[in-house]
Amino acid sequence: MKKIFLIMALSLSLVAMQSCNNDTNTKEDEKTLSTTDVPAPVQTAFSAKYSTATEVKWEDAHENNVHTYKAKFLMNGKKMKAEFDSNGGLVKEDEDK
Numbered sequence: 001m002k003k004i005f006l007i008m009a010l011s012l013s014l015v016a017m018q019s020c021n022n023d024t025n026t027k028e029d030e031k032t033l034s035t036t037d038v039p040a041p042v043q044t045a046f047s048a049k050y051s052t053a054t055e056v057k058w059e060d061a062h063e064n065n066v067h068t069y070k071a072k073f074l075m076n077g078k079k080m081k082a083e084f085d086s087n088g089g090l091v092k093e094d095e096d097k
Helices: 002-019 040-049
Strands: 031-033 054-063 066-075 078-085 090-095
Touching: 040 078
Parallel strands: none
Antiparallel strands: 031 054, 054 066, 066 078, 078 090
16 A cells, blocks of 8 residues: 555656746846837837837847847737847847737
C-alpha cells in the first residue's frame, strides 16, 4: 500500500512539474515609454509610415539582446503594432486580432 501511495505521489509531482511554465522565450520585459523618450529617427519613421495613426503607445522592447521600440496604435479602426530599431528602421509590423 505504501508503494502504491508513493508511486501515485511521485506521478502527481511529475505532472505538476511538467505543467509549470518554463518559458524559454528570449523576449525580455517591455517598459512603457512617453513619446519624448522615443528617439527622433524612430518618431520620424513612424510618422512617415503611419501618418493617420491614433492612440499611439510606445514600449521599450528588448528581444535577443536587440533594443527596439514598439508602437501600439489604431489605424483605420484596426489595432496595430510596429517595431523599430533605434535608427528608425522598421523591424516588424502586425495587426492585432
